[in-house]
Amino acid sequence: MAFNTVPRKVGILGYGRLGQSLVSHLLTQGPELGLELVFVWNRDPGRMAGSVPPTLQLQNLAALGERHPDLVVEVAHPKIIHESGAEILRYANLLVGSPSALADQATERQLLEASHCWGHAVFVARGALWGTEDIARLDKAGGLQSLRVTMATHPDGFRLEGPLATVHSTGPRTVLYEGPVRGLCPLAPRNSNTMAAAALAAPSLGFDRVIGVLVADFSLKDMHVVDVELSGPPGPKGRSFAVHTHRENPSEPGAVTGSATITTFWRSLLGAEHGMSQAPGAQPSPPSVYHERQRLELCAVHALNNVLQQQLFSQEAADEICKRLAPDSRLNPHRSLLGTGNYDVNVIMAALQGQGLAAVWWDRRRPLSQLALPRVLGLILNLPSPVSLGLLSLPLRRRHWVALRQVDGVYYNLDSKLRAPEVLGNEDGVRAFLAAALAQGLCEVLLVVTKEVEEKGSWLRTD
Incomplete structure (x- = not known):
């Protein structure tokens, strides 16, 4: 179909x-x-x-x-x-x-x-990397401490460059390279894609901390063998979670690509x-949920419209706010110099004020149990965001605005980089999402409330 x-x-x-x-x-x-x-x-x-x-x-x-x-x-x-x-x-x-x-x-x-x-x-x-999604989930949860990928095949299956091109096998099984994946990729660009996929699946480790091992094995004439070894941080009793997978991928003699990889x-x-139509893990967008998708660097505009559940702001409107905030500046400090967006918090706060609303900074030192969610219209988060790569992520971070909002009793993550709204569920789901985001250390949270709630401070539970 x-x-x-x-x-x-x-x-x-x-x-x-x-x-x-x-x-x-x-x-x-x-x-x-x-x-x-x-x-x-x-x-x-x-x-x-x-x-x-x-x-x-x-x-x-x-x-x-x-x-x-x-x-x-x-x-x-x-x-x-x-x-x-x-x-x-x-x-x-x-x-x-x-x-x-x-x-x-x-x-x-x-x-x-x-x-x-x-x-x-x-x-x-993903190529020949087994368990990509599991690695990505573990990394996102902070449960990944080390990752090592070993690829072994017959020497005829390698297409090596630079210093590796002159290395000769000294026995039936020779380790040609062992070290950071970033160093291996330019030397074996066609034989390191599995390791590169692992580095992208685990951005907390990335190309510099994921270890790649390339092995020439004369016994593997028609096969590529990939071993993935990972471990998590030590638990309370000093023991670590560990996984070791072993994959044998049949191949034609001398071929760079194995049959299963095709x-x-x-x-x-x-x-x-x-x-392109639906992000992994996201729920189909219910008709009642308004959700704008990312364009240029307009995440602040999308977050405003998503949290207010209608298209109230545009790039032109945000640019006009920037001009009002800094009327005499040749280089406006509240947006990107390239004219692609990247608006700062002052633009968001001014936009909300124009709608008769207020933005209140959440003190991350407070326990989230004190957040009175029923008194909050929505939330806008500023957090580090990885490069969008579909199932994987590049090991880079940029600041990104994200809206959370309740619609018909259900809370949604309305991140404009998602293909569709992500269901967070009830208040407990929102608090869990916020706790995970704040645990990154670089997340800031704005509460979108009415002027009355701001003046009374009723966004904060006192019981």
């Missing part, structure tokens, strides 16, 4: 084993899933001759915007992300099949800025397509 009545347009970058498999799936299964293949690009166009219809062959990567894709899938080489990733985001959402590219901090920042500027999302294929990439493509 199709996800949408209008087909999603998909472009493929790269026509190796992965690209060929995805193109085949899109041509045979795409129509019934609501997916339309609109182009295939390969660095060597001759490789597509005779297998890709001429009308689908894209000869010039710079012309991909003319095909109007909704999603571009990169399965070529990390260099494509380095060189063209930010430009692709001008026209479409991007599924990165070579996450080792994101170990380069300049590339990481370029994608972040382009995603914010053009309103398109970045997704990351299947996983198709699922990642479907997940990215579905993610």
Whole structure:
């Protein structure tokens, strides 16, 4: 069954084993899933001759915007992300099949800025990483202290660069590299994607603290073996939670990609397509809940409209407030110099005052049991937010405004980066959400209340 009545347009970058498999799936299964293949690009166009219809062959990567894709899938080489990733985001959402590219901090920042500027999302294929969602959940909960990923295969399966290219195996099993994933990615860009996916799944550790191990094993002629070892912080009795997974992925002799990885990439493509309509874990938006989605750096505007449950403010209105707050400033201190938004708290407070409301800072030293939620119209949080990557996150943080609001007796997280409102449930659910956010140490909470509640201080329980 199709996800949408209008087909999603998909472009493929790269026509190796992965690209060929995805193109085949899109041509045979795409129509019934609501997916339309609109182009295939390969660095060597001759490789597509005779297998890709001429009308689908894209000869010039710079012309991909003319095909109007909704999603571009990169399965070529990390260099494509380095060189063209930010430009692709001008026209479409991007599924990165070579996450080792994101170990380069300049590339990481370029994608972040382009995603914010053009309103398109970045997704990351999980590849051969087993347990991605479990790692991400554990990391988000603060339960991850160490993560180590070991990939072993026959030396013919490696495509190494720099100093690693001259390393020779000294026995039946040789450790070629052991250290931070960030250091491995430029040396083995096509053999470190599993480790890179792990670093993105665990942003608290990131590329510098997730350990990658690359092993040349002459006995593994037709197989890639991936071991994932993780542990949590010591508990009250000094013992730590630990997990060790062992995955054997059949492969053709000398192949970079294992057979199971090819299947996983198709699922990642479907997940990215579905993610453009619905974020993982979010509930379908009930008709009565107003929810604006992120555009540019307008999270403050979205948070205001979401907490007030109607479209009262626009970028133009927020810019006008900035001018009133600093009428004589050439460079307005209350917004981004680039004109993309990024409004500060003064704009939010002035906007609420214009609606006859008030914003009260919550003292994080108070216990949340003292918060009188029935007297509060809604909450606006300022917190560190990771780069949007679909199922995964880049290990970067930016300040972000988020609205929480009760609608028909149910509290919702109305974060504009979510594809749909996230149900928090009753008051206990809100307090649990706030406790987790405040525990990060960088979260601030604004209570949106009426003037009367502000004057009486009735947002605070005294019993």
